[in-house]
Amino acid sequence: MSDLAIRVDNLGKQYRIGVQNDYYPTLRDALTQAVLYPYRVLRYGLPSQHETIWALRNISFEVKQGEVLGVIGRNGAGKSTLLKILSRVTEPSEGYAEIHGRVGSLLEVGTGFHPELTGRENIYLNGAILGMKRTEIQKKFDEIVEFSGIEKFIDTPVKRYSSGMYLRLAFAVAAHLEPQILVVDEVLAVGDAEFQRKCLGKMSDVASQGRTVLFVSHNMSAILRLTQETIVLEGGRMLMRAPSNQAVDFYLSSGLSQSGEKRWPKEEIPADSYPFRPIALRLRNPQGMVVETVRSTEPVEVEVEYELASAINGLRIGIYLMNTHGETIFTSFDTDDGEMYEKYSVRPAGHYVSRCIIPADLLNDGRYILGLNASVYRLKRYFHEPNVLNFTVDSTGAPGKQWFEVRQGFIRPRLSWQIEREAYAFEQG
Amino acid sequence: MSNTKALPAKLNSETIVLRPSRGWIPLNLHELWVFRELIYFLTWRDIKVRYKQTVLGAAWAILQPLINMVVLTFIFGNLAKLSTDNIPRPIFTFTALLPWGLFSKALADAGRSMLANRSMITKVYFPRLIIPLSSVLGGLVDFFIQFAILLGMMLYYRITPTSAVWSLPLFVVLSLATALGFGLWLSALNVLYRDVGYILPFLTQIWMLVTPVAYSAKVVPAEYQFLYALNPMVGVVEGFRWALLGARPPDALTLAVSTVITMIALISGMVYFRRMERTFADMV
Numbered sequence: 001m002s003d004l005a006i007r008v009d010n011l012g013k014q015y016r017i018g019v020q021n022d023y024y025p026t027l028r029d030a031l032t033q034a035v036l037y038p039y040r041v042l043r044y045g046l047p048s049q050h051e052t053i054w055a056l057r058n059i060s061f062e063v064k065q066g067e068v069l070g071v072i073g074r075n076g077a078g079k080s081t082l083l084k085i086l087s088r089v090t091e092p093s094e095g096y097a098e099i100h101g102r103v104g105s106l107l108e109v110g111t112g113f114h115p116e117l118t119g120r121e122n123i124y125l126n127g128a129i130l131g132m133k134r135t136e137i138q139k140k141f142d143e144i145v146e147f148s149g150i151e152k153f154i155d156t157p158v159k160r161y162s163s164g165m166y167l168r169l170a171f172a173v174a175a176h177l178e179p180q181i182l183v184v185d186e187v188l189a190v191g192d193a194e195f196q197r198k199c200l201g202k203m204s205d206v207a208s209q210g211r212t213v214l215f216v217s218h219n220m221s222a223i224l225r226l227t228q229e230t231i232v233l234e235g236g237r238m239l240m241r242a243p244s245n246q247a248v249d250f251y252l253s254s255g256l257s258q259s260g261e262k263r264w265p266k267e268e269i270p271a272d273s274y275p276f277r278p279i280a281l282r283l284r285n286p287q288g289m290v291v292e293t294v295r296s297t298e299p300v301e302v303e304v305e306y307e308l309a310s311a312i313n314g315l316r317i318g319i320y321l322m323n324t325h326g327e328t329i330f331t332s333f334d335t336d337d338g339e340m341y342e343k344y345s346v347r348p349a350g351h352y353v354s355r356c357i358i359p360a361d362l363l364n365d366g367r368y369i370l371g372l373n374a375s376v377y378r379l380k381r382y383f384h385e386p387n388v389l390n391f392t393v394d395s396t397g398a399p400g401k402q403w404f405e406v407r408q409g410f411i412r413p414r415l416s417w418q419i420e421r422e423a424y425a426f427e428q429g
Numbered sequence: 430m431s432n433t434k435a436l437p438a439k440l441n442s443e444t445i446v447l448r449p450s451r452g453w454i455p456l457n458l459h460e461l462w463v464f465r466e467l468i469y470f471l472t473w474r475d476i477k478v479r480y481k482q483t484v485l486g487a488a489w490a491i492l493q494p495l496i497n498m499v500v501l502t503f504i505f506g507n508l509a510k511l512s513t514d515n516i517p518r519p520i521f522t523f524t525a526l527l528p529w530g531l532f533s534k535a536l537a538d539a540g541r542s543m544l545a546n547r548s549m550i551t552k553v554y555f556p557r558l559i560i561p562l563s564s565v566l567g568g569l570v571d572f573f574i575q576f577a578i579l580l581g582m583m584l585y586y587r588i589t590p591t592s593a594v595w596s597l598p599l600f601v602v603l604s605l606a607t608a609l610g611f612g613l614w615l616s617a618l619n620v621l622y623r624d625v626g627y628i629l630p631f632l633t634q635i636w637m638l639v640t641p642v643a644y645s646a647k648v649v650p651a652e653y654q655f656l657y658a659l660n661p662m663v664g665v666v667e668g669f670r671w672a673l674l675g676a677r678p679p680d681a682l683t684l685a686v687s688t689v690i691t692m693i694a695l696i697s698g699m700v701y702f703r704r705m706e707r708t709f710a711d712m713v
Contacts, residue, residue: 015711028624030622084551084710085447086447087553087554088445088447088554089550089551089552089553089554089710090707090710090711091447091449091450091707092447092448092449093449094449095448095449096446096447096448097446097447097448098444098445098446098447099444099445099446099447100443100444101443102443103445103554105552105553105554111548111549111552111553112546112548112549112553114474114478116477116478116481116482117474117477117478121474121477124470125470125471125473125474128466128467128469128470128471129467129470129549129553129555130553131553131555133466134466
């Protein structure tokens with residue numbers, strides 16, 4: 001037997017659309033459909049394949065023992081489906097995979113936590129759900145409690161915990177799971193910076209002990225830090241497998257994240273947004289080109305194109321700017337200004353473009369996410385999508401670039417500094 | 430954190446093969462044994478959580494059958510006046526309410542179990558059979574509490590158990606197996622069709638009426654006895670009264686039919702459940 005941990009061969013997963021999410025068939029539907037089925041077949045032919053989508057297809061790769069493999073891709077690229085198959089939560093629809101060794105999955109921390117049970121009780125319950133033996137949990141109990149840092153509340157029901165405490169306890173249990181293969185999905189997206197550091201430390205511990213880790217994340221710096229190789233998924237297919245720095249570079253530069261423009265096809269617009277209909281959100285540089293990477297030293301224009309099928313009173317179009325940790329940096333509406341607010345108190349039906357400029361020398365290096373909102377204050381939210389468009393800010397030429405260091409902070413303003421030598425203060429000592 | 434020695438020596442000891450399953454799926458009961466601690470923990474959780482944030486707590490385990498007993502004794506003793514084989518009516522009813530309560534609660538809990546635990550099902554792998562199984566077992570603690578009350582009542586009425594008391598565990602197992610068999614069907618169907626949640630209360634209500642809880646099976650005319658025996662709970666309830674109160678023994682044919690029905694429900698339930706198992710995480 002070789003030193004393979006995971007071998008995936010032509011794996012695919014098909015979902016039936018509609019059935020998968022919010023459509024619960026009732027017995028009545030099943031019965032009427034059974035009755036009407038022969039009629040439908042006669043009239044429309046056999047049911048077509050359009051009702052299914054391949055969330056994942058033709059995926060083949062191998063992971064060696066002790067390797068840490070990253071998985072990146074947009075939302076809906078199939079990352080979570082892949083992990084769900086490998087952790088045996090769901091079955092593949094085609095293909096084959098073999099896994100050598102016990103798999104521990106962190107698809108979400110705190111699975112099976114019961115709010116009425118105390119921290120102590122939940123450690124045992126959650127441990128058992130994640131596949132630990134009771135003796136194993138007993139042995140690690142003190143370590144888990146210490147790692148979580150909630151010793152004082154260990155006999156308090158977790159429903160009285162703050163969300164931070166809850167998360168810390170949940171992660172502490174999961175982190176002490178010692179499987180040969182660890183499958184992790186976005187656990188690090190949550191929690192404060194301190195806690196995230198702790199989690200990353202724990203992950204690299206696991207990796208350095210020779211265990212195999214499959215790590216899905218949107219956090220590119222964590223991917224770069226923890227993994228040697230990374231696979232890039234897009235639309236359920238595997239685009240590449242490469243050393244992580246190349247894969248991340250490819251992912252960020254290939255415009256997989258929509259290349260500076262998001263257009264909404266009709267079927268993507270929720271019905272309840274009517275009469276508001278988004279058409280596009282784009283970013284333009286000062287030359288008017290639609291861009292995905294903007295320079296921090298130049299202003300960038302945000303353009304929202306939309307239609308109103310009928311007039312709306314008090315409508316406001318807003319954008320959110322978030323960083324890749326999900327922290328909001330700012331929110332702004334097109335009628336923030338008092339004059340605009342008066343002028344557009346009623347917006348008649350028609351085709352609109354709302355534009356604004358994000359000034360130069362505002363944002364720091366990094367990836368940012370733009371969200372869109374269309375609402376009437378306190379009355380109705382027509383449309384809300386926090387994750388519409390990703391873009392990169394490049395700070396070449398920004399103040400302070402003479403030092404090759406990473407500047408902390410979300411913003412990188414050009415502040416006007418004065419330096420004066422004050423003889424008087426100096427003499428006073 | 431421990432070092433590399435925590436890694437088990439035989440790295441390739443477990444090889445899991447994932448591929449689409451087709452047709453009949455083996456029951457894989459061995460895997461249930463491997464996961465026996467999880468069965469224990471989930472049962473323990475259900476018991477632990479059941480009476481949290483109630484004023485009366487575990488007293489509900491006693492109050493429920495007692496109230497039922499009072500109501501049924503009044504209705505069937507004073508209004509319907511059905512025969513009890515010369516056994517004091519309260520204890521006659523209470524003895525039947527014990528296995529019935531165990532069964533109906535286990536059935537209802539198992540039927541709802543897959544939906545109630547959906548967050549686990551979509552995140553972690555374990556044999557899904559564990560979920561209905563542990564919810565069936567969760568009712569046992571209530572049963573034992575109620576059994577203590579029953580013993581007290583027997584002292585009060587000066588009834589000594591018959592020599593057939595050894596058969597009691599068998600009847601308990603039969604009622605749990607029946608609950609599990611039908612519970613497996615209901616829980617798997619509930620994932621697909623939420624109607625099950627609405628059917629359950631009626632199902633248990635009607636089932637209770639066709640079970641000799643408040644009356645003696647004797648009142649059922651002889652020509653319907655065979656049909657009546659198709660309800661496995663008839664044998665269980667009659668068996669309880671026979672073993673504890675010295676009522677007439679359950680008919681051997683009735684017991685045989687009950688057992689066969691239970692086995693059919695249990696095996697078909699497991700097979701159906703296993704067949705549906707692959708879609709649970711996508712459908713629930």
